[in-house]
């Protein structure tokens with residue numbers, strides 16, 4: 001199966017999930033996640049029409065952005081946890097950042113963005129499964145965090161992001177997504193700027209259809225498009 005075939009298959013399943021949930025497919029955006037994949041693979045996806053790619057490691061995104069500097073319409077979404085010392089890189093290369101979960105990172109990004117005279121679309125990461133190992137804010141901490149974010153003009157808040165618990169038990173996964181849907185509704189009811197909370201970035205290869213049934217507006221899909229991440233033929237940077 002080519003990447004174009006895989007993309008078409010995922011898009012078809014998104015359309016079907018939207019139909020089942022009585023949602024308009026135009027509300028759901030597919031964000032292909034190209035982490036660990038080589039520039040040749042990314043080029044194939046670009047030729048199949050992909051213009052925005054998700055990467056979870058900042059250095060890898062920067063290296064790939066350099067490879068594709070001649071394609072100005074190719075954009076990068078930083079989707080992984082960020083340390084403040086790499087905020088400068090995200091501010092320089094990313095069109096979107098999906099893992100905002102601290103004021104320190106907000107401050108660091110904001111300062112770097114102001115230096116560059118740029119803005120950045122950001123998603124607040126929520127730990128919807130309450131697992132110790134997961135990044136993100138506890139749902140109950142999000143409303144006050146949202147108020148603090150108002151002072152960072154360069155950060156354009158678009159909504160919430162989460163990684164659901166990793167399990168085959170769809171009841172448990174659905175509970176994570178339901179928490180996100182409820183939190184979004186709370187923010188849209190109570191936040192001073194309810195228009196900031198239109199996006200829900202949730203759902204990956206194993207659970208994007210379920211995420212759509214709970215209101216996902218951006219699904220971040222890697223392996224279902226690019227194949228498994230351990231394939232030595234397209235792993236990058238070469239180990």
Ligand SMILES: *Cc1c(COP(=O)(O)O)cnc(C)c1O
Nearest residue numbers: 033056079204205220221222223
């Ligand atoms: C890798 C990754 C994805 C995609 O995962 P797949 O299982 O390959 O679809 C989505 N979101 C984040 C934050 C990731 O790191």
